[in-house]
Amino acid sequence: MLSREEENDTLVEIAQQILTNATKISQQLPEKDIDLRLGSQSDLWETHSGQIDELRSTILGLTSRLDKLLEGPHGFLHEYVSPSWEHGALYVLLEFDILQMIPLEEGAYVSAAQLAERANLPVEKLLRICRLVATAGILEEVKEGKFSHTAISELLVKDEGFMSWVHFQLFETRVASAHLAESLKKPNPFWTGTAAFETAWGAPMYTWHAENPEKGKRFAKAMQSVSQSLDPGNGLIIDWLSSQDQYTKNALLVEVSGKTGTFSQELATKFPTLSCEVQDSAPELLARGKQLIDSDPSSNLAERVHFRSRDLMGPRTIEELPIKDVPITFLIRSVVWNMSDTAVTELLQSFIPCLERHQSDGPAPCLLICDLVSPAFGTFESHVEKAFRRRDVTLMTMHNVQQRTSKEWGNLIGKVDSRFKVTYNERFSSHSCRGLWQVQLADN
Structure with a gap:
């Protein structure tokens, strides 16, 4: 746990600690240039033990503290609650198989107009949806209105199980979480009460998936992927x-x-x-x-x-x-x-x-x-x-x-x-x- 003194570091002190630890982790990696271009790989992402993992965790903790100090309470809360719009946009791309329509080749891109025609969606809407997703680095708008893959969208296309997990998180769990407060407005003890999922969807989760087999199949793929990784x-x-x-x-x-x-x-x-x-x-x-x-x-x-x-x-x-x-x-x-x-x-x-x-x-x-x-x-x-x-x-x-x-x-x-x-x-x-x-x- 961080001490009270460590939590109160100044901007410059935190930035210096980030630089020190980033230098250390760079020395542990065979590759020195890390980015999210298509086909990118790194031991930084694949290693989940040892010094690399410890340094990565330290840096992430420091950057989280730096973000909060830079944003302040109002800015932090605004960003904390706003990603539902990004999540809704990404769900559209997954639901209409938009990512699979973009070639997995270096330098390849597809226009929003082409994607909209293939998916039978209004181009004016899909363009804005893709642009929002691109701001998170999931896609890249390489030219105005033209989109290519990044390493993040590449992972979703290549790993169907993990994409199913993301799909599940963006739909069933997002709706269920919005009903958590509603489920607590009456006595609702663990085990014998009603889950927020049931409040939202009208049936317990496993029952609902059985009644909606396509969503159930997606959930099964998601759980298999998560258990493996x-x-x-x-x-x-x-x-x-x-x-x-x-x-x-x-x-x-x-x-x-x-x-x-x-x-x-x-x-x-x-x-x-x-x-x-x-x-x-x-x-x-x-x-x-x-x-x-x-x-x-x-x-x-x-x-x-x-x-x-x-x-x-x-x-x-x-x-x-x-x-x-x-x-x-x-x-x-x-x-x-x-x-x-x-x-x-x-x-x-x-x-x-x-x-x-x-x-x-x-x-x-x-x-x-x-x-x-x-x-x-x-x-x-x-x-x-x-x-x-x-x-x-x-x-x-x-x-x-x-x-x-x-x-x-x-x-x-x-x-x-x-x-x-x-x-x-x-x-x-x-x-x-x-x-x-x-x-x-x-x-x-």
Whole structure:
């Protein structure tokens, strides 16, 4: 955290610190000239650990403070609330596939008139929309009324999953967030109340996406992209398994509510002697996952990845598993973040009969829980913490759920059974914090 004295630095002192740290980070980079032209790449953007990341974070914090000092309260607030117009303009470009109409070639550009004709939009309106988006650096107006790509729009065109995430943020979440205040005008407790999304759209988010399949498909692509690029949870699980040979060699991992089993397939590929069972209450998801495995016989996963339709909360026994006399890990991944304390307790209690089945010649059964965590106050400087506090409000807005701190999670898990022996680890990315709890029954 920055000290009170550091927060009160003068303009010149902050500018000098920016220059000092920018010089240091430049010395760490193989390329010295960084810009946003089409095709641009940089270790500055790709590196998310080590000194480069630390220096980048420091500079971003300093520039944020410098901006506020330069703008003053009125100027800051004006800029803070105005981007909704830029967001609406970018949504138009995404909704009408405008970015895909501009060639991804250096020096190529397209006039607003050509884009308007292809998209069947009024050129006078599209020109103004493109110009606003260009002021943010997402496009470039290379000549009057003629637009080309930058590295930012290039990313959106090339990464469909990430573009879907941006699309989702600009539509569903933008409308839902505008209804957060309305949802709080009557008693509205976490878990049992009504989410702002439902206030806005008339149905809970997952129900609304099911009723609007095109938006639902876009949301699925968005979440897949985010989990791959920003979510540290899968890496946390893989690293734990890599350090626990007794749970990967001739062992079984049961992924609870594993949907199509994509992650179990990844684990079975990474650990050749590990078998997996994917459990889910949606037979259509399990069938889709099994079809993917069966369609690729060369993967040799069909013998080691099993699928079973199962109620999430039902009582569990070792006897129901496809393999019994091996070390067993139960994995609950991204399942309990939206559950009330009562529901989490009920779910964890269902594993106790299995955790009690300790074989004398092998490790005790283990329950792994990997889920979202709200970082404790003061963990980060404010410009970094913003992303995590945004996540807290996002989950409240979209689902009316409370994101728990690691302490709150620990207290909840510990109350399920006094015999629980719990080991905790956590990992941060730039926008997500994940906790991993290893739960076993203490020896009698």
